[in-house]
Amino acid sequence: MxxxxxxxxxxxxxxxxxxxxxxxANDYVGISFWLVTAAMLAATVFFFMERSSVEGxxxxxxxxAGLICGIAFWHYLYMRGVWIETGETPTVFRYIDWxxxxxxxxxxxxxxxxxxxxxxxxLFWKLFVGALVMLIFxxxxxxxxxxxxxxxxxxxxxxxxxIYVLWFGEGKTAVNKTSASVQTAYNTMMWIIIVGWAIYPAxxxxxxxxxxxxxxxxxxxxxxxxxxNKILFGVVIWKAAIDDKxxx
Ligand SMILES: *C/C=C(C)/C=C/C=C(C)/C=C/C1=C(C)CCCC1(C)C
Numbered sequence: 065m066x067x068x069x070x071x072x073x074x075x076x077x078x079x080x081x082x083x084x085x086x087x088x089a090n091d092y093v094g095i096s097f098w099l100v101t102a103a104m105l106a107a108t109v110f111f112f113m114e115r116s117s118v119e120g121x122x123x124x125x126x127x128x129a130g131l132i133c134g135i136a137f138w139h140y141l142y143m144r145g146v147w148i149e150t151g152e153t154p155t156v157f158r159y160i161d162w163x164x165x166x167x168x169x170x171x172x173x174x175x176x177x178x179x180x181x182x183x184x185x186x187l188f189w190k191l192f193v194g195a196l197v198m199l200i201f202x203x204x205x206x207x208x209x210x211x212x213x214x215x216x217x218x219x220x221x222x223x224x225x226x227i228y229v230l231w232f233g234e235g236k237t238a239v240n241k242t243s244a245s246v247q248t249a250y251n252t253m254m255w256i257i258i259v260g261w262a263i264y265p266a267x268x269x270x271x272x273x274x275x276x277x278x279x280x281x282x283x284x285x286x287x288x289x290x291x292x293n294k295i296l297f298g299v300v301i302w303k304a305a306i307d308d309k310x311x312x
Pocket of ligand 1: 119162165166198199201202203215216219220223261262264265268290294
C-alpha cells in the first residue's frame with residue numbers, strides 16, 4: 065500500500081514539475097533529455113516494485129537504487145526544460161543531481177558489503193570524500209570559477225583515488241569474504257566506476273578542454289553516461305539480489 069502511494073506521487077510529479085516547451089525533431093540533445101527522463105522514471109518504479117522480490121538484507125540496496133534514479137528523474141525534468149527553452153547547458157541542476165546521487169552510489173558499495181560481511185566504515189568515508197572533491201572541482205571548472213584544466217586534473221585524481229580504494233583498499237578486503245553473487249556485483253559495480261564513469265571526463269574534455277565549448281556533445285555524452293551509470297548500476301545490484309536468493 066505504502067509503495068503504491070509512493071509510486072502514484074512519482075508518476076504525478078511531471079504534472080507539477082514539467083516545463084517542456086516545444087521539442088524540435090532535429091534537436092537530438094533535447095530528445096536524449098526526454099529519453100533519459102522517461103527511463104529514469106521507469107527504473108525508479110522498477111527498483112521500488114522489486115523490493116518485495118528480494119530478501120531482507122537486499123531491500124535497502126534496492127531502495128537506494130530507486131532513490132538514485134528518482135532524484136535523477138526529478139532533475140531531468142528541469143534540465144530538459146533548460147535545454148529546450150534556452151539551449152544552454154544546465155550545469156547547476158546537473159551538479160546538484162550528482163552531488164546527491166554519487167554519494168548514494170558510494171553508500172551502495174558499503175551496503176552490499178555490509179549486508180553480508182563486516183566492512184570498515186572508513187570505506188564509505190574515503191569514497192564520500194573522494195566523490196566530493198571530484199564534483200566540487202568539476203563544478204568549479206564547468207562554472208568558470210577556476211581554470212578548466214587544473215580543475216579537471218584534481219577531479220581526475222580524486223576519481224583515481226576512489227578506484228584505488230575500491231580495488232586495493234577496504235573494499236577489496238571485505239569483498240573477498242563474500243558469496244559469489246556479491247563478488248560479481250561488486251566487481252561489475254567497480255567496472256562501472258572505471259569504464260562507465262570515464263564517459264563523464266570524456267564529455268568534460270569535449271566540452272571544456274578542446275577549444276570551443278560544444279554544449280551539444282557535452283550534454284549528449286552526460287545524458288548517455290547517466291543512463292549507464294544510474295540505471296545499469298541499479299540493475300547490477302538487483303541481479304545480485306535475485307541470484308543470491310536462488311543460490312541461498
Ligand atoms: C549519476 C551521476 C554520476 C555517476 C556522475 C559521475 C560523475 C563523474 C564521474 C565526473 C567526473 C569528472 C572527473 C573525473 C574530472 C572532472 C570533471 C568531472 C566532474 C566531469
